[in-house]
Amino acid sequence: xxxxxxxxxxxxxxxxxxxxxxxxxxxxxxxxxxxxxxxxxxxxxxxxxxxxxxxxxxxxxxxxxxxxxxxxxxxxxxxxxxxxxxxxxxxxxxxxxxxxxxxxxxxxxxxxxxxxxxxxxxxxxxxxxxxxxxxxxxxxxxxxxxxxxxxxxxxxxxxxxxxxxxxxxxxxxxxxxxxxxxxxxxxxxxxxxxxxxxxxxxxxxxxxxxxxxxxxxxxxxxxxxxxxxxxxxxxxxxxxxxxxxxxxxxxxxxxxxxxxxxxxxxxxxxxxxxxxxxxxxxxxxxxxxxxxxxxxxxxxxxxxxxxxxxxxxxxxxxxxxxxxxxxxxxxxxxxxxxxxxxxxxxxxxxxxxxxxxxxxxxxxxxxxxxxxxxxxxxxxxxxxxxxxxxxxxxxxxxxxxxxxxxxxxxxxxxxxxxxxxxxxxxxxxxxxxxxxx
Numbered sequence: 248x249x250x251x252x253x254x255x256x257x258x259x260x261x262x263x264x265x266x267x268x269x270x271x272x273x274x275x276x277x278x279x280x281x282x283x284x285x286x287x288x289x290x291x292x293x294x295x296x297x298x299x300x301x302x303x304x305x306x307x308x309x310x311x312x313x314x315x316x317x318x319x320x321x322x323x324x325x326x327x328x329x330x331x332x333x334x335x336x337x338x339x340x341x342x343x344x345x346x347x348x349x350x351x352x353x354x355x356x357x358x359x360x361x362x363x364x365x366x367x368x369x370x371x372x373x374x375x376x377x378x379x380x381x382x383x384x385x386x387x388x389x390x391x392x393x394x395x396x397x398x399x400x401x402x403x404x405x406x407x408x409x410x411x412x413x414x415x416x417x418x419x420x421x422x423x424x425x426x427x428x429x430x431x432x433x434x435x436x437x438x439x440x441x442x443x444x445x446x447x448x449x450x451x452x453x454x455x456x457x458x459x460x461x462x463x464x465x466x467x468x469x470x471x472x473x474x475x476x477x478x479x480x481x482x483x484x485x486x487x488x489x490x491x492x493x494x495x496x497x498x499x500x501x502x503x504x505x506x507x508x509x510x511x512x513x514x515x516x517x518x519x520x521x522x523x524x525x526x527x528x529x530x531x532x533x534x535x536x537x538x539x540x541x542x543x544x545x546x547x548x549x550x551x552x553x554x555x556x557x558x559x560x561x562x563x564x565x566x567x568x569x570x571x572x573x574x575x576x577x578x579x580x581x582x583x584x585x586x587x588x589x590x591x592x593x594x595x596x597x598x599x600x601x602x603x604x605x606x607x608x609x610x611x612x613x614x615x616x617x618x619x620x621x622x623x624x625x626x627x628x629x630x631x632x633x634x635x636x637x638x639x640x641x642x643x644x645x646x647x648x649x650x651x652x653x654x655x656x657x658x659x660x661x662x663x664x665x666x667x668x669x670x671x672x673x674x675x676x677x678x679x680x681x682x683x684x
Contacts, residue, residue, distance in 0.1 A: 265296055265346050266339055280317070284351060294336065295352070299345040317345055319415055327389060328655075330565040331382035333402065333412040352412070354404035357459070361398050363466030363493075370534035372463045373501065374407040374544045377527040379456055381547075382411050384520030385562060387449045391417045394447070396455035397436045398462065407543060434475060435468050439483040439511050450513040453523060457508025457516075464501070465493035469509060483511065500530040541573050541642065549596045549642070554615040555665055566658050570650040574643050582643060583619050583635040590628040590648040592620040592666075598641030604633040611638075620666050623648050 263270055268285040274295060275282050285296045299317045328334065337348040357375075360367050367375070379401065383393060393400075395416040402410045434442060438454035441447050461469050469487030472478035487509055490502050504526050510516045517523040531544045550556050550564045559567065573596070576582060582593065582600060594617045602609040602618070612618050612635060622629045623646075651659060 265298070265341070265344075266337070266348070268294060268296060268348065270296070285348075293351040295349045297347045297349065301343060317347075317415060319417060327386060327391075327414070329382050329385045329562050330569055331378045331410055332386065333410045335414075349412075350410075352402045352404055352410050354402050354408075354410075357398035357401045357403055357409075357463065360403075361462045361466060366466055367463060369464065369497070369501070370531060370542065371407050372460065373527055373531045373534060374542055375401075375403070375409050375463070376456060376460045377524060377531060377544050378407065378409050379411060379459075380520050380524045380527060381561060381565070383449070383452055383456065384524070386411075386414075386417075387452075387520060392447060392449055393417050393452050393455075394441070395433060395436075396452055396459060397433050398459055399433075401459065434478055434482075435470070437482065438513070440513060442479050442482050448513060449520065450516045450518075453508050453516050453520070454510075454513075456523075457505055460508065461487065461490065461505050464497060464505070465490060467493055498530065498533065500526075500533065504530060541575065543568060546573060546596075552615075553594065553596065555594050555617060555669075558665070559661055563658050563661060566654060567644075567646075570646065570654050572645040572647065574645065576637050576641050576643060578637055578639045580637045580641075581634055582637055582641070583631050583633070585632065585634040586630050588628050588630055589619065590622045592623045592646050592648075593618050593635075594644040594646070596642040596644050598637060598639050600635050600637045600641060602633050602635055609633060617666065617669055620669065623651075624666060624670065 265283075265285065267287065267289070269288055271284045271286055271293075273281060274284050278300075280297050280299050283296045283298065285294050286292070287294065322338075325335070325337075333352060334350040335347060336350065339346060339348075359365055366372075379396075383396075386393065391414065393411070393414060393416070395413060396411075400411060400413045402412055404410065436455045436458045438447070438451040441451045441454075458469060461467075467488070470478060470481040470485060472481055487506075490497050490505060504523070507526075508516055508523070517526075528544055528548055531542065535542050535545060546568055547564060550559070550567060556564060556567065583589075585604060595612055595614055597614060599614060600612045600618075602612060618635050619631065621632065646662070651662060
């Protein structure tokens with residue numbers, strides 16, 4: 248294998264294994280590496296393997312720099328676990344070959360949606376940026392600044408499900424590795440301080456995400472030039488072409504978000520990712536008013552407000568979104584039917600409902616409370632002991648038992664803890680009622 252790599256015949260790797268992984272096919276090739284689809288022969292899980300180009304790593308002028316950037320990404324193996332970040336599972340070296348094993352994402356980048364004739368719906372754009380914002384906030388709290396946010400590094404898997412990839416240029420706080428700290432990244436998406444090689448913070452990534460949002464909304468970049476010098480001058484001193492020059496239906500709230508992200512001075516941009524997320528959420532609420540569906544942005548914000556999820560982390564809330572099903576029902580709808588077999592349980596996101604057994608009302612379920620959980624706690628499908636009927640329009644979160652069992656152990660533990668706390672609270676209320684008789 249190593250002989251083939253040195254000769255540049257890396258496409259012939261499809262006949263071999265890398266570590267324990269069986270190479271299936273070449274997915275793509277870039278200037279510094281090639282990416283292959285591979286399979287774990289034991290779990291049958293598909294992964295993507297990035298193999299560094301030996302010619303680039305051995306280049307006398309830039310090889311040392313490229314090697315450090317590759318090792319930078321490899322050092323993240325197992326460290327970033329977020330539903331909107333491509334996971335790095337493993338990294339290794341086989342003699343002269345350096346490789347990184349990553350999550351395989353079925354989908355494509357956002358690049359095809361950056362031209363005027365193929366733009367995404369505006370509410371989808373805001374929701375995608377909102378999800379990226381949350382993921383980059385998570386990465387920043389792990390000590391990371393991405394430094395190369397652009398459409399080519401944002402993978403879309405369907406709808407608004409997005410994953411951020413390529414942390415090879417990321418700046419790690421308190422890292423033991425010697426890092427590349429010059430103006431790495433893609434010039435058109437760089438902030439003024441980044442393109443001039445100055446010290447940067449997370450506000451450089453906020454600027455870059457603003458450029459992506461501008462491009463997804465209009466199909467144009469805020470600054471275009473014929474050479475690097477002219478582009479640098481425009482980014483550091485020029486004003487972006489007004490969004491309304493390209494598209495007249497962008498609400499003022501959305502335009503204000505983009506313009507604030509693109510401010511020249513870092514202190515004039517959003518101070519934190521959370522503040523940006525708040526404005527994106529408010530803007531999306533207005534756009535969502537025209538849609539009958541519950542968007543992921545609204546679901547996430549609802550989860551953060553519910554008492555059931557008060558001890559869940561942001562990452563765990565995104566996992567909840569992934570495994571749950573959401574439904575809206577009118578007043579008087581029977582949400583759970585007495586005697587029906589089932590194992591899933593439910594959480595009321597909005598509205599309230601009443602518990603009925605043999606035509607007698609036993610109690611009320613309020614927003615943030617769960618119901619139908621006994622079948623899940625018992626671990627098997629069983630008849631429902633009572634019916635649940637909505638008092639007014641409600642939003643119900645359905646947690647399918649099988650989906651939760653396949654979720655990370657930490658998430659299952661959180662759910663089990665909250666369900667047991669609910670059970671204990673209900674037993675206490677029942678005991679108090681019985682003692683009062």
